[in-house]
Amino acid sequence: MKTKNYLVLCVAVSAIVALTILFVPGLSDTIEREMLTFLSTNAR
């Protein structure tokens, strides 16, 4: 993939991820809960 196309893809992926987290109800809480579960299981 050419650099220009790759950068466009990065911007698009970033926008989709950010907007999904911001506007899908409960998603941010779910992600944080899963992160905490992961950290509490694996962090020492």
Place this chain on the structure above:
Amino acid sequence: MKIARVCLQALGILLLIPVVALLTLRYDNRYADGPSILFPGGELVSGDLYTGPEPDWSFTREIPTIELQLNDPLSSRLIWILESNGKIYIASGYMSSFLGRLWKHWAVQADAGDGLAVVRINGIRYERQLVRIKEGPELDGVGASMAKYGSATTRQTIEAGNTWIFELAPRGT
């Protein structure tokens, strides 16, 4: 060569997704009513505002973390609480390093600013004044109370500036 380029690009996307997700979660929580476990929050709004005589703070010995909100800048975070001789304190470690000061920037702001703060403990908000304690015998008791968290902090490490201690004093003292 082309395969390596594609692999690197795919790796970049895979790294980009969690980074954007973390930044978005932090942004999303910036005006929340208090911090989450991982991210700072905004103004503490809910909960009764305590008025009356100075409480018996001994109950905080059983509490692992409280919510601390600075008035300037208006942001909140979870933090350990220490109780010694009827007074309550909070600590900020790693303050002798650049990274520590960057990480615990709230402590620098509290020390440089007016120190006005609100803490929420068990759902009740208390208006307090952060007063940094740099030296003195009361740090012996504060250091001892850090054992609650398995910390090796002592009066010496506090007076050396490695750990900053703030008393959560009543307003106007």
